[in-house]
Amino acid sequence: MVFFLSVFASHWPEKRKQRFTMLTRLFSDPSLLPDVQKYSAWVEDSDGEDQKIKDEDQDAQDDMDASDLMGSSRTHSEHAGDDDEDDDAEEDEDGEDIEGDRPKKRGPKKRKMTQARIERSKVRRIKANARERTRMHDLNSALDNLRKVVPCYSKTQKLSKIETLRLAKNYIWALSEILRSGKRPDLVSYVQTLCKGLSQPTTNLVAGCLQLNSRNFLTEQQCQDGGRYSSGSFSMHSYPYQCARLSSPHCQPGSNSHPLRTHGYCSTYDSLYGGSGSPEYNSPEYEGPLSPPLCINGNFSLKHQGPGSPENEKGYHYSMHYSGLPGSRPTGGHNLVFGSSGARSGIHSENVLPYHDMHLHHERAPVYDELNAFFHN
DNA sequence: TAGGCCATCTGGTCCT
């Protein structure tokens, strides 16, 4: 309390703010009533004329009605705000006193807070907190799933939420551009697109994941920041990328051959195009599947979700599918990377994981049939 | 130590 007094006394605007917070908290917890009393005393001491707060605090002690405690704590917030307004009036308008004319309390008449109501309110608040936690956990779980399907997934060094969303947006954009143009993008443009709007660390990370020194493109990228994406973002350079084995050594669990494997990363582009990962890289920190388990024809899969996962519980489906041709081997639909055939792009069907390795339990979506048809034609 | 990120609590609002 001494601390509060000293702080409040030395920082008046901050004091008002904290008083507001303090009020709302005090009034939301009857167990803090003693503090309410202290607070009231302090208000009297510090404000002198501010009798209103004290009176209302006393009311809180006497009545403790439900609206003060829970759902309609706004009433007290308003009063706190009113107090602020009064303070402002006292400070800014030098004594324009409207307090006397103002009714003490607005809105519907408050109902008496019985002990039972207090208890119900507490229980309601606890349940609401639990629901909110669950909701946020579900949200985070979904975000984790998103992290797994954007480039540069790592369990050990996760992208932040905002960066994950940005990268996902860019990733969708990049894939859309690929589908729209039907052309293989050059790596630089690909990375540029992925890194639009990302922070510098994430940009470096993505670039690193894609085995590209970010300095090679950062300047250009930054020049483009704030501008519109150009349809020419993906040019027609013929990079000799090949669709590496998605099970390539440096991306295999336990293989640890990628430099970024020190952070548990593996890149999509690297996987798809046969990055320069060299076998000497070793890291023991691989902890999960590559991100994303995707071939550029739009098929990707998520790690198998247990029956208890929120998505499964709620019947969500990530419709990433095996898209093999009828009668073909299951891997047939995966050997296309920015090209119309595996031969043309230097891809062979053995360069991708077997169907059962990559796609555990996904359904088939018409859109991917269309995409496959597009790439096959 | 400042700043970023995150989890949690909380109250408001809307809807059923």
Add this chain to the structure above:
DNA sequence: AGGACCAGATGGCCTA
């Protein structure tokens, strides 16, 4: 009345 969603506040943790 209660649940879902949202945003603000807060404190902890981590890193440059």
